[in-house]
Amino acid sequence: MQTKETIVCRCEDITLDEIKSLISQGYRTIDEIKRVIRAGMGPCQGRTCRMLIAQELAKVCGIPVGEVLMPTFRAPVKPVKLGTFAGGE
Amino acid sequence: MQKQANVVIIGGGIIGCAVAYELAIRGVKDIVVIEKQYLSSGATGRCGAGVRQQWGTETNAILARDSVRRFEGMNEELEYDRDIEFKQGGYLMVSYTQNEWNQYKKNVAVQHSLGIPTKMLTPQEAMEIVPHLNINGLVGATFCQTDGHANPFHVVDAYFKAASRLGVKFETYTSVTGIKREKGKVTSVQTTKGDIDTPLVINACGYAAGTICEMAGFELPLYPQRHQALVTEPVEPCQGPMVISLHYRLYCQQTPHGSFIMGVGDPHEPKDFNINSSWEFLEDVARQATTVLPLLKNLRVVRQWSGLYDMSPDANPILDEIPEAKGMWVAAGFSGHGFMVAPQTAVLLAQKILGQECFMPIERFGLDRFRRGELLLEPAVV
Numbered sequence: 001m002q003t004k005e006t007i008v009c010r011c012e013d014i015t016l017d018e019i020k021s022l023i024s025q026g027y028r029t030i031d032e033i034k035r036v037i038r039a040g041m042g043p044c045q046g047r048t049c050r051m052l053i054a055q056e057l058a059k060v061c062g063i064p065v066g067e068v069l070m071p072t073f074r075a076p077v078k079p080v081k082l083g084t085f086a087g088g089e
Numbered sequence: 090m091q092k093q094a095n096v097v098i099i100g101g102g103i104i105g106c107a108v109a110y111e112l113a114i115r116g117v118k119d120i121v122v123i124e125k126q127y128l129s130s131g132a133t134g135r136c137g138a139g140v141r142q143q144w145g146t147e148t149n150a151i152l153a154r155d156s157v158r159r160f161e162g163m164n165e166e167l168e169y170d171r172d173i174e175f176k177q178g179g180y181l182m183v184s185y186t187q188n189e190w191n192q193y194k195k196n197v198a199v200q201h202s203l204g205i206p207t208k209m210l211t212p213q214e215a216m217e218i219v220p221h222l223n224i225n226g227l228v229g230a231t232f233c234q235t236d237g238h239a240n241p242f243h244v245v246d247a248y249f250k251a252a253s254r255l256g257v258k259f260e261t262y263t264s265v266t267g268i269k270r271e272k273g274k275v276t277s278v279q280t281t282k283g284d285i286d287t288p289l290v291i292n293a294c295g296y297a298a299g300t301i302c303e304m305a306g307f308e309l310p311l312y313p314q315r316h317q318a319l320v321t322e323p324v325e326p327c328q329g330p331m332v333i334s335l336h337y338r339l340y341c342q343q344t345p346h347g348s349f350i351m352g353v354g355d356p357h358e359p360k361d362f363n364i365n366s367s368w369e370f371l372e373d374v375a376r377q378a379t380t381v382l383p384l385l386k387n388l389r390v391v392r393q394w395s396g397l398y399d400m401s402p403d404a405n406p407i408l409d410e411i412p413e414a415k416g417m418w419v420a421a422g423f424s425g426h427g428f429m430v431a432p433q434t435a436v437l438l439a440q441k442i443l444g445q446e447c448f449m450p451i452e453r454f455g456l457d458r459f460r461r462g463e464l465l466l467e468p469a470v471v
């Protein structure tokens with residue numbers, strides 16, 4: 001696979017190559033990777049890329065994908081306008 | 090894990106990592122940092138990462154002023170392979186009541202005496218800096234151009250990498266479970282991965298610093314308090330400075346990435362370790378933010394989170410050795426502004442521990458100020 005051109009996180013434009021390089025530098029959880037390069041911080045909040053990153057981590061650590069530590073899920077699930085929360089709309 | 094060390098630092102937030110670096114660069118060998126989760130998993134990775142010099146007590150103002158100089162040169166100093174993203178868009182502190190304005194004037198006098206270039210602005214002048222500011226009822230504002238904010242994950246990563254190059258060991262996913270002492274001195278630290286014998290322990294555990302001190306049989310006058318924040322979708326750059334209103338308990342900034350980060354302080358927040366995110370917060374911050382900065386009502390919120398402030402009774406930190414457990418130092422109680430003062434706080438502590446000349450008197454941050462009732466009460470906290 002072309003890891004340089006394969007996009008893992010399309011919201012933040014992050015390639016498989018970048019994810020692999022962080023894992024090889026010792027970053028071992030989705031949370032750590034997210035904090036260094038923003039993977040999972042886009043408008044979809046990682047719904048698209050989270051499992052792809054988990055798969056890469058699982059491969060390297062030799063564990064099932066289900067055992068990769070998942071980040072916390074919080075509201076809002078879909079982007080909502082500030083004005084709506086303020087009760088203005 | 091190793092069985093012995095010269096120094097054990099507990100906590101892998103900005104304080105723990107910066108202290109590790111400052112000790113190592115001064116020649117201390119064999120330092121271990123113990124972190125329960127991953128680096129910056131505590132308050133540091135959850136903070137607004139705002140850096141302001143506009144304080145009301147000299148202590149906070151000096152630490153922040155000198156730390157700004159460090160942030161300015163940090164990429165080079167720590168030879169960082171990424172960018173700490175320190176952006177000096179200034180801080181605009183807006184005042185909507187006369188009482189508050191009177192306090193701001195006193196704070197500015199302190200700042201000017203320390204050479205901090207804060208300006209006092211009329212509502213019109215404030216609007217020239219932030220065109221979407223609501224000046225209805227605004228009494229005035231203060232502005233300091235060299236304030237700003239940085240990327241907290243990258244700052245910690247920079248300290249981590251620089252300290253690692255100097256030989257510091259980092260043990261992540263390792264919790265401290267006990268502190269042993271003999272004849273009033275610390276002797277070892279117990280962790281989930283075994284014990285480490287050491288004569289020197291630095292408690293940089295933020296909100297959990299009290300828990301760690303209890304393990305050594307000492308109670309700290311600190312308490313945890315939840316603070317929540319949110320981030321919006323990124324948009325074109327339109328707001329240079331961080332806008333802060335003590336009256337509306339609000340701070341709000343646009344990051345270099347384009348997103349807006351904001352938070353409010355909740356006066357009714359109980360003293361506990363809760364870090365769940367709440368619906369009430371979303372409504373509260375949305376109301377305050379759209380009052381002060383109405384334009385923001387069209388922005389979509391993408392994520393909210395929360396973290397804990399490590400509150401001290403006077404909103405100034407504690408930097409001291411525990412009298413009952415010699416060799417055990419505390420660096421905690423940063424009360425919601427530990428990120429911005431971390432670089433120089435770490436220097437001060439390293440100088441004191443190594444018996445070097447301190448760049449400012451450290452005694453002011455001593456534990457006995459609480460016993461003597463000589464508090465350094467900080468008036469300018471959100």
Ligand SMILES: Cc1cc2nc3c(=O)[nH]c(=O)nc-3n(C[C@H](O)[C@H](O)[C@H](O)COP(=O)(O)OP(=O)(O)OC[C@H]3O[C@@H](n4cnc5c(N)ncnc54)[C@H](O)[C@@H]3O)c2cc1C
Nearest residue numbers: 100102104125131132133136137139265295396427428429
């Ligand atoms: C919402 C919010 C906004 C903020 N905004 C700002 C701001 O704009 N500007 C600013 O300067 N400051 C801000 N702050 C405050 C700032 O985040 C803190 O003062 C600062 O990060 C403290 O750093 P620290 O290293 O002392 O603590 P932390 O980053 O909390 O580090 C302590 C570490 O200790 C670890 N730990 C705990 N218990 C144990 C144990 N038993 N064993 C091993 N490790 C343990 C934790 O996992 C944690 O990583 C904000 C805080 C919050 C919550």
Ligand code: FES
Nearest residue numbers: 009011042046049
């Ligand atoms: S694809 Fe990664 S955050 Fe949306």
